[in-house]
Amino acid sequence: MSKVFAHRGSSIKYPENTMLAFKKAEKTGCYGIELDLHMSRDGYQIVIHDETVNRTTNGRGYIKDLTLRELKKFSIKRKWYRNEKIPTLDDVLEWAMTTNLIINIELKNDKIYYEGQEEAVVQKVAEYGLGDRVIYSTFNHKSVKKLKQLTDSEVAALYSKKGTNPLLLVKSTGADAIHANHRVMTESLMKDCQQHGIPVRLYTLNKPPLIKKWIDAGLAGVITDDPELAENILKEKQ
Incomplete structure (x- = not known):
């Protein structure tokens, strides 16, 4: 049965990658949440999608150039949610x-590589005793290999390029799972992965026909901005 992951939280209604979006996602009954991580100048793991704060907050600058103290001064600039801060x-x-949520932690280290991020994140998860409830993912396939050396938690290879063979990607990286853009996945490729015991999760499935199509095809994970919609469709299928 497919599992629903709230992409950056319940981000269709609430500001992405905020505690509000994550808490609202939990109330939908979804299986897990997905979040993005960059690293601040002083080594903190910052939950935000972009390399800069420019799009989602009232601040300016690259995460890598800002301290946690500076980042916490910024506010989310989406509609009336201006009291929300970067977590x-x-x-x-x-x-x-x-x-009881599963936490899909995406390391955003493909455009800017944060030295030591893999070790820091794995250690942080261990401090909270959540290793059995975490899935790591990244577009940086060297980082996938590194994570596999550091943790027993599930590690997924992300990709969005057409022509990529997911099974070959698993073989080359040692990944446990595939997370892919739905536009570059086919049912045939997914079945090949499943036959080799490799779960496939697709992003970002927001429209009912797409969600229904992939649930019917046996997709392992629906990664969506609208977890409430996906959960309702899943219940109808059951």
Whole structure:
């Protein structure tokens, strides 16, 4: 049965990658949440999608150039949610301990490589005792290999390029799972992965026909901005 992951939280209604979006996602009954991680100048794991704060906050600058103290001064600039702040991984994991959610942590280290991020994130997850409830993912396939050396948690290889063979990607990286853009996946490729015991999760499935199509095809994970919609479709299927 397919599992629903809230992409950056319940981000269709609430500001992405915020504690509000994650808490609202949990209320939908979804299986897990997905979040993105960059690293601040002083080594903190910052939950935000872009390399800069420019798009989602009232601040300016690259995460790598800003300290946690500076980042916490910024506010989310989506509609009326201006009291929301950028969370840290600590903020999310501390809250996650009060839930049963699976946490998909995407390391955003493909455009800017953060030296030592893999070790820091794995250590942080271990501090909270959540290793059995975490899935790591990244577009940086060297980082996939590194994570596989550091943790027993599931590690997924992300990709979005057409022509990529997911099974070959698994073989070359040692990944446990595939997370792919739905536009580059076919049912045949997914079945090949499943026959080799490799779960496939697709992003970002937001429209009912797409969600229904992939649930019917036996997709392992629906990664969506609208977990409430996906959960309702899943219940109808059951």
